[in-house]
Amino acid sequence: QVQLVESGGGLVQAGGSLRLSCSASGSIRRVYTMGWHRQAPGKQRELVASIGGSTNYADSVKGRFTISKDNAKNTVYLQMNSLKPEDTAVYYCNADGNTIDYTGFAVWGQGTLVTVSS
Numbered sequence: 001q002v003q004l005v006e007s008g009g010g011l012v013q014a015g016g017s018l019r020l021s022c023s024a025s026g027s028i029r030r031v032y033t034m035g036w037h038r039q040a041p042g043k044q045r046e047l048v049a050s051i052g053g054s055t056n057y058a059d060s061v062k063g064r065f066t067i068s069k070d071n072a073k074n075t076v077y078l079q080m081n082s083l084k085p086e087d088t089a090v091y092y093c094n095a096d097g098n099t100i101d102y103t104g105f106a107v108w109g110q111g112t113l114v115t116v117s118s
Helices: none
Strands: 002-007 010-013 018-026 028-039 046-051 055-057 065-070 075-080 089-099 104-108 112-117
Touching (some): 046 075, 055 065
Antiparallel strands (some): 002 018, 028 089, 089 112
């Protein structure tokens, strides 16, 4: 079983910065891809950024957000700069890979709230 634990959300003023962290733990053999999605009130969940064989960003965050990954710790980070009120959402971490018995996994974290005030 694999679990994700997120941290780093909170309240920040527009133009400010936050750093989200997400650590995977459990019977992990290898993590392939980790990423961040977000869901604002009344909207669908959308991809923010992912990192694995390549790095991908939503157009709305390019140049402001940076995703990075510590493979030794199975931890992914999302550095968010120049935050805007429209970045307000619950941010969810996700990861996929395989376990020590070669079973594939795809899991989500519980979400962390980011609120950007104007």
